[in-house]
Amino acid sequence: MKTTEWKNPHNTKVTWGKYFPQDIEKKWQEVWKEAGLYKFKSQIPSSKFQKYYTLVELPYPSGDLHIGHWFTFIAPDVLSRFKRMQGYNVFFPMGYDAFGLPAENAAIKRGIHPQDWTLKNIETMTAQFETMGTMIDWDHVTVTCLPEYYKWNQWIFIKMFEKGIAYRGKTLSNWCPTDQTVLANEHVENGKCWRCGSVVVQKEVEQWFLRITDYAEELLWNREGNGVDWPKSVQVAQNDWIGKSEGLEISYPIEGSEEKVTIFTSRPDTNFGATFIALAPENPLVTIITRPERKEEVEKYVKIASEKTELERKEEGKEKSGAFTGAYAINHLTGEKMPIWVSDFVLMNFGTGALVGVPAHDLRDFDFAHKFNLNIKRVVVGKDGDKSPITKREQVQEEDGIMINSDFLDGIDIHEATGKIMDYIVEKGWGKKVTMYHLHDWSVSRQRYWGTPVPMIHCDTDGIVPVPLDQLPVTLPYDVDYQPKGKPPLASNDEWMKVTCPKCGKDARRDAETLDTFFDSSWYYYRYVDPSFRDGPFDPTEVKKLMPLDIYFGGGEHTLGHTLYARFFTKFFKDLGMVNFDEFALKRVQHGIVLGTDGNKMSKSKGNVINPDDVVKEFGTDAVRVYLSFMMPYNATGPWSVSSMYGMFRFLKRVWDLYPRVTAGELTREDKFQMHTTIKKVGDDIAETKNNTAVAAMMKWLNYLDAKEQIWEEEFKNFLIILSPFAPHITEELWQLNKLSDSEAGDEAFSSIHQEKWPSHDNSLIVSDTVTVAVQINGKLRDTLVIVSEAKQSDVEEVAKQSEKVKVHLEGKTVKKVIYVPGKILNFVI
RNA sequence: GGGCGAGUGGUGGAAUGGUAGACACGAAGGUCUCAAAAACCUUUGAUCGUAAUUGGUCAUGUGGGUUCGACUCCCUCCUCGCCCACCA
Numbered sequence: 001m002k003t004t005e006w007k008n009p010h011n012t013k014v015t016w017g018k019y020f021p022q023d024i025e026k027k028w029q030e031v032w033k034e035a036g037l038y039k040f041k042s043q044i045p046s047s048k049f050q051k052y053y054t055l056v057e058l059p060y061p062s063g064d065l066h067i068g069h070w071f072t073f074i075a076p077d078v079l080s081r082f083k084r085m086q087g088y089n090v091f092f093p094m095g096y097d098a099f100g101l102p103a104e105n106a107a108i109k110r111g112i113h114p115q116d117w118t119l120k121n122i123e124t125m126t127a128q129f130e131t132m133g134t135m136i137d138w139d140h141v142t143v144t145c146l147p148e149y150y151k152w153n154q155w156i157f158i159k160m161f162e163k164g165i166a167y168r169g170k171t172l173s174n175w176c177p178t179d180q181t182v183l184a185n186e187h188v189e190n191g192k193c194w195r196c197g198s199v200v201v202q203k204e205v206e207q208w209f210l211r212i213t214d215y216a217e218e219l220l221w222n223r224e225g226n227g228v229d230w231p232k233s234v235q236v237a238q239n240d241w242i243g244k245s246e247g248l249e250i251s252y253p254i255e256g257s258e259e260k261v262t263i264f265t266s267r268p269d270t271n272f273g274a275t276f277i278a279l280a281p282e283n284p285l286v287t288i289i290t291r292p293e294r295k296e297e298v299e300k301y302v303k304i305a306s307e308k309t310e311l312e313r314k315e316e317g318k319e320k321s322g323a324f325t326g327a328y329a330i331n332h333l334t335g336e337k338m339p340i341w342v343s344d345f346v347l348m349n350f351g352t353g354a355l356v357g358v359p360a361h362d363l364r365d366f367d368f369a370h371k372f373n374l375n376i377k378r379v380v381v382g383k384d385g386d387k388s389p390i391t392k393r394e395q396v397q398e399e400d401g402i403m404i405n406s407d408f409l410d411g412i413d414i415h416e417a418t419g420k421i422m423d424y425i426v427e428k429g430w431g432k433k434v435t436m437y438h439l440h441d442w443s444v445s446r447q448r449y450w451g452t453p454v455p456m457i458h459c460d461t462d463g464i465v466p467v468p469l470d471q472l473p474v475t476l477p478y479d480v481d482y483q484p485k486g487k488p489p490l491a492s493n494d495e496w497m498k499v500t501c502p503k504c505g506k507d508a509r510r511d512a513e514t515l516d517t518f519f520d521s522s523w524y525y526y527r528y529v530d531p532s533f534r535d536g537p538f539d540p541t542e543v544k545k546l547m548p549l550d551i552y553f554g555g556g557e558h559t560l561g562h563t564l565y566a567r568f569f570t571k572f573f574k575d576l577g578m579v580n581f582d583e584f585a586l587k588r589v590q591h592g593i594v595l596g597t598d599g600n601k602m603s604k605s606k607g608n609v610i611n612p613d614d615v616v617k618e619f620g621t622d623a624v625r626v627y628l629s630f631m632m633p634y635n636a637t638g639p640w641s642v643s644s645m646y647g648m649f650r651f652l653k654r655v656w657d658l659y660p661r662v663t664a665g666e667l668t669r670e671d672k673f674q675m676h677t678t679i680k681k682v683g684d685d686i687a688e689t690k691n692n693t694a695v696a697a698m699m700k701w702l703n704y705l706d707a708k709e710q711i712w713e714e715e716f717k718n719f720l721i722i723l724s725p726f727a728p729h730i731t732e733e734l735w736q737l738n739k740l741s742d743s744e745a746g747d748e749a750f751s752s753i754h755q756e757k758w759p760s761h762d763n764s765l766i767v768s769d770t771v772t773v774a775v776q777i778n779g780k781l782r783d784t785l786v787i788v789s790e791a792k793q794s795d796v797e798e799v800a801k802q803s804e805k806v807k808v809h810l811e812g813k814t815v816k817k818v819i820y821v822p823g824k825i826l827n828f829v830i
Numbered sequence: 831g832g833g834c835g836a837g838u839g840g841u842g843g844a845a846u847g848g849u850a851g852a853c854a855c856g857a858a859g860g861u862c863u864c865a866a867a868a869a870c871c872u873u874u875g876a877u878c879g880u881a882a883u884u885g886g887u888c889a890u891g892u893g894g895g896u897u898c899g900a901c902u903c904c905c906u907c908c909u910c911g912c913c914c915a916c917c918a
Binding site for chain 2: 233237245247263264278344346347350351355356362365367436438557560630632633636645646648693696699772773779818819828829
């Protein structure tokens with residue numbers, strides 16, 4: 001048995017004995033830190049620079065590092081370590097998304113200032129993060145709530161204002177009439193204000209918007225996935241969200257009026273079956289066209305609709321309401337009169353704020369028509385008729401459905417017909433082709449305290465004036481009342497609010513609102529490159545070297561928010577000439593969720609939360625890392641298992657116990673086959689974020705090694721190297737032990753296993769000299785043969801026919817065909 | 831209502847057209863021990879059967895299809911999960 005006692009350059013004693021991870025993990029973390037092993041800059045060689053930028057969505061500093069954080073970060077860490085061993089200069093930074101509502105909620109609940117609460121949490125979480133033993137380079141840490149960061153939020157916002165991307169607009173918001181303030185959705189409980197319990201209403205409020213719709217076309221994903229490797233599901237979801245639709249804007253004349261009502265449709269063919277028009281209550285046309293005798297009722301309806309909260313509108317989703325204006329529009333296609341109604345199922349901010357009702361082909365239109373006894377006409381166009389689904393079709397047919405068909409549409413399919421009808425309507429001058437997007441401009445104002453102050457000044461003379469760039473940052477004041485009534489928190493600090501207008505020099509007021517935290521997280525990965533850069537939001541030279549991201553890990557919940565905003569910012573930066581690429585991330589990988597042992601989402605109230613600190617104390621960091629890699633695919637969701645956790649500890653212990661059995665010697669052909677196969681498999685799997693099968697392959701190799709009489713040094717060393725991204729501590733310990741017993745050079749400068757090169761594999765050794773071929777008859781397995789890999793088909797057939805099991809099935813039958821897949825299958829078709 | 835994804839042993843999962851269940855957990859039996867734990871060994875999809883211990887049959891949510899061959903590709907239906915939703 002080999003035991004070694006020695007001193008490394010950091011005077012740490014190492015003795016091989018029983019495996020106690022707690023004895024070695026902290027020690028190595030300190031050694032690595034002291035040696036600056038994971039500093040990005042220390043990796044850069046003078047000659048060739050091959051960058052790899054790994055990014056994980058920056059976490060919110062909620063206070064506790066959750067096992068979910070570990071799960072999220074292990075795969076990126078494994079990949080980063082692997083890439084580094086392959087010779088890349090790996091940049092793996094980290095930061096905190098530190099502004100936001102939870103800090104303010106905690107402050108209100110417990111009386112701690114949001115800043116103190118947040119900074120304390122960051123400290124705690126950073127310490128917990130360090131026990132993970134990642135190769136994150138903490139020199140690049142970026143915290144979004146610090147002035148050195150949000151200064152550049154303000155800079156970007158002003159640039160957006162100058163370019164017309166940031167603008168002042170109006171939108172409906174949750175409004176508490178008692179507190180006189182806008183509420184976040186999470187502060188509306190059952191339609192009531194969380195603080196005072198008053199009924200929340202929808203009110204038009206002035207807000208800052210970002211004109212993301214200007215980029216709608218550019219943000220769309222094309223068939224080639226914009227040349228980057230993002231999940232198809234994300235591309236589809238974002239495209240659906242952007243919601244590009246090409247259709248017609250049709251104007252219908254109103255009987256006895258100069259006015260016209262304009263609607264949008266992507267299916268003008270169905271307009272043969274249009275039987276009514278519905279206007280949004282907010283549509284200005286309502287007041288103009290309503291007939292005097294209907295005025296009272298329509299006004300009453302509009303008033304009720306405006307008082308409804310968003311929640312109430314949704315709750316009664318099925319029951320339609322409305323009022324008849326007394327006016328009629330003329331359907332060009334049929335010449336029929338269509339009554340014009342007002343209804344709150346029509347949205348003012350989509351399309352034209354008016355729609356044409358086709359009850360037979362749209363469920364909502366049907367519900368409306370059914371309730372108010374309007375006509376329902378079914379349209380049959382072309383040879384196949386209309387294919388659009390309507391769930392209540394039977395009812396439609398019962399209720400005086402009429403078939404309409406036009407001569408010029410006979411015998412063509414529905415898509416052609418739609419095109420022809422479009423052309424016809426345009427030709428007649430009734431409508432024009434338009435492209436519509438579902439995407440709305442992004443509202444970024446928040447009437448909250450804990451965020452980036454909007455860098456704008458309100459002057460009675462000059463209106464809204466941006467803060468001069470050399471006066472940034474507009475610092476967030478520490479002293480405010482963060483639950484005032486009737487005004488946003490920042491407005492409670494009079495001294496802070498007072499400012500002179502940069503244009504006229506007269507007294508003016510600061511903007512008291514703060515920016516949505518999604519603004520902060522839209523560009524932080526640029527800042528990571530050099531968080532201390534002073535001449536702009538990021539260093540263009542360094543960014544050119546490191547961006548775009550090679551891989552971006554994060555959660556699926558950010559598909560329609562964060563990742564879309566980040567793409568938008570990048571396109572904006574490109575327009576400013578600050579970057580030269582269109583997509584900020586070459587690859588996107590989404591993670592799943594670790595559930596509690598009971599299969600439920602972890603939550604304090606359920607008491608099923610797994611605390612990484614506790615598990616590490618019991619099993620050590622490495623075992624937890626290996627378990628998180630092995631437990632399930634990265635994008636899966638599944639429960640934590642304590643007994644499986646034991647299994648991972650057992651695995652590492654077996655690796656540990658291999659060490660005394662290692663000796664110098666020659667590998668056999670089979671040894672080489674096992675080694676090279678595993679090296680290849682593990683490397684390939686890590687590159688594809690399939691760490692569960694990578695670990696499985698190593699377990700298999702360990703089983704092989706363990707069963708042998710002797711373990712050769714070469715295979716042991718390679719085993720440690722390929723295991724090191726998963727279990728960095730135990731592999732380092734064994735590596736150093738082995739190195740010392742190997743040579744007498746205990747005083748050499750420290751060199752870590754994590755600086756080793758990833759072992760190469762020899763493909764010629766992965767091919768074994770014998771293979772097992774399955775012999776099938778009509779696709780049914782009948783026998784397996786072990787043959788030399790180079791065997792010819794005729795030879796294999798010959799051998800197969802000798803087999804008793806095959807003979808039985810071939811007797812008296814004619815072989816019609818033989819299919820041979822070399823080295824795999826021989827199939828007789830009889 | 832729409833979109834996306836998934837359904838494989840007691841459990842987590844492997845296999846993306848070629849021997850289904852790799853690897854692990856759990857369980858059962860055994861070795862060691864005064865005993866227990868640890869460790870190690872054996873078995874472990876179901877079923878029939880025999881000693882044929884490289885036996886037969888059936889099996890990847892359901893029903894069909896394509897193929898010499900389907901967990902894998904196509905269609906029907908069912909279930910679950912996630913995201914979005916009065917979007918004209």
